[in-house]
Amino acid sequence: MIYRALIKEIPTLSKTTVYNTLNLFVKKGLVIPIAIDEQETRFDIDTEPHGHFLCVKCGRIYDVGKCSALFDKNEIDGHKILECRVYLRGICRECLKKQ
Ligand SMILES: [Zn+2]
Ligand SMILES: [Zn+2]
Structure with a gap:
């Protein structure tokens, strides 16, 4: 997705460059x-520490639980704890509405 978004602006971009850059950002x-x-x-x-909710219907990922005591x-x-x-x-609220 990132690659597809950037290739229009940077035609010489390679997927390896995208991966390497992302790994650097992670580090x-x-x-x-x-x-x-x-x-x-x-x-x-x-x-910021937070959880993620994956909807099995639409595949969307939501940021959740930002204020969770955990x-x-x-x-x-x-x-x-080093990492949580x-x-x-x-099923997300949007998909629940459609049911
Ligand atoms: Zn959904
Ligand atoms: Zn998130």
Whole structure:
């Protein structure tokens, strides 16, 4: 998707360049890879802690749980938390409306 959006402006762009740049962004903490979908890796520019909800009907991904108390913790049962990833799957509110 990113490649298709950029190729119009930069005709010499290669997919490898896009991947390498994205990996660099991940390393720098500018984007977060989301592994909710096995088919493709998606990237999130919102690096604030939050969860993701994947709709199994339309495939849309929603940002959820920004204020969840879980993300405020930095330890749980004596374990130090370095990363907290929350993935939820279900049917989104838009698809529920259509049912
Ligand atoms: Zn949906
Ligand atoms: Zn997100």
